[in-house]
Amino acid sequence: MGGLCKKRVSDSQESHVSQIYISTEPHQLPIIYREEYNVHFGGIEKLHPFDAAKWGHIFQYLKDADIVNENTVTKPNEVQQEDLLLAHTARYLKSLKWSWNVALIAEIPPLMFVPNFLVQASYLRPMRFQTGGSILAGKLALERGWAINLGGGFHHCSRDKGGGFCPYADITLLVQFLFQYEHQRVKSAMIVDLDAHQGNGYERDFTNHANVYIFDMYNCEIYPRDKRAKAAIRRCVELTHFTEDNEYLHKVEENLEQSLREFHPDILVYNAGTDVLDGDTLGLLAISAQGIIRRDELVFMKARERRVPIVMLTSGGYLKKTARIIADSIQNLYSTGLISE
Numbered sequence: 001m002g003g004l005c006k007k008r009v010s011d012s013q014e015s016h017v018s019q020i021y022i023s024t025e026p027h028q029l030p031i032i033y034r035e036e037y038n039v040h041f042g043g044i045e046k047l048h049p050f051d052a053a054k055w056g057h058i059f060q061y062l063k064d065a066d067i068v069n070e071n072t073v074t075k076p077n078e079v080q081q082e083d084l085l086l087a088h089t090a091r092y093l094k095s096l097k098w099s100w101n102v103a104l105i106a107e108i109p110p111l112m113f114v115p116n117f118l119v120q121a122s123y124l125r126p127m128r129f130q131t132g133g134s135i136l137a138g139k140l141a142l143e144r145g146w147a148i149n150l151g152g153g154f155h156h157c158s159r160d161k162g163g164g165f166c167p168y169a170d171i172t173l174l175v176q177f178l179f180q181y182e183h184q185r186v187k188s189a190m191i192v193d194l195d196a197h198q199g200n201g202y203e204r205d206f207t208n209h210a211n212v213y214i215f216d217m218y219n220c221e222i223y224p225r226d227k228r229a230k231a232a233i234r235r236c237v238e239l240t241h242f243t244e245d246n247e248y249l250h251k252v253e254e255n256l257e258q259s260l261r262e263f264h265p266d267i268l269v270y271n272a273g274t275d276v277l278d279g280d281t282l283g284l285l286a287i288s289a290q291g292i293i294r295r296d297e298l299v300f301m302k303a304r305e306r307r308v309p310i311v312m313l314t315s316g317g318y319l320k321k322t323a324r325i326i327a328d329s330i331q332n333l334y335s336t337g338l339i340s341e
Contacts, residue, residue, distance in 0.1 A: 019077045020135045030140035030147035032133040034075040037151045055151045061327030076133040087172045092160045105162035134170035138178045141309040153271045153315025155199035171202040190265035195273025195315045196283030200226035207232040213263040241284045245291035268303045268310045274317030293329045300338040
């Protein structure tokens with residue numbers, strides 16, 4: 001896996017050494033995944049529309065395409081309590097010890113009747129591995145120019161509140177880790193959120209932070225409709241139900257270009273939700289598979305043109321076929337040279 005890059009989380013927790021910023025070997029790609037990402041509740045997870053094994057399916061498709069394998073993928077460590085405290089309140093983390101609260105966050109009501117140790121093992125632990133993957137992706141993007149976490153993108157979680165299947169604020173943590181540990185190289189960040197839903201979690205965390213520029217394009221007619229969080233968005237593009245490819249891709253390209261002219265980030269965090277796909281009953285947009293692949297290509301192209309390191313997180317996507325689309329998109333980025341070994 002690589003050696004431990006020792007980073008202390010804060011002056012108040014000097015005894016803790018973070019195990020998230022691991023070093024990698026030259027043969028490892030900045031594609032981040034491990035089997036523990038996948039959620040298993042003994043079938044209860046099927047009560048939520050989210051494909052709880054999406055991340056494993058993406059990895060298998062990439063293996064089949066000879067993009068990555070068990071030896072070349074980068075396997076992250078599980079984020080620890082002390083790491084989470086860099087962004088989260090102790091009160092919020094303590095609240096995750098109550099199954100009823102986790103059931104609300106995961107939007108799976110029967111979870112409230114499941115003992116918390118099972119909830120921790122079956123749901124929260126996979127989410128902690130994915131969160132560790134997102135944080136590590138920030139470091140690897142600085143080193144390699146790009147990184148893709150096959151999980152993460154929990155954009156509805158803020159420092160003190162989870163929701164929308166998002167129990168940890170991995171985007172906030174990714175950025176905060178870079179500001180704290182890579183402050184010589186990273187003084188500003190841009191978050192480009194193209195998930196169908198507003199990214200209200202990190203927006204609440206970065207309200208009034210001049211060094212974080214947020215471009216969020218989302219369906220304004222669906223969850224979460226968070227007006228308070230919206231105040232943090234520097235470039236807000238609101239879509240309506242069943243927006244199609246031509247309008248969507250034009251708005252992505254035009255607004256991303258304008259954002260990068262207005263703000264010159266040291267890193268770009270791309271929340272690449274596939275719930276914009278036509279037929280997704282939670283996103284309610286009408287973007288084709290090819291539209292999503294072209295969208296991802298545009299974002300990587302704009303970042304690479306300006307030599308801005310880019311992190312991609314897979315975020316939302318509630319149809320079984322989204323795993324294939326994500327894998328096809330990564331394969332397209334590879335074949336076009338936007339990512340490489």
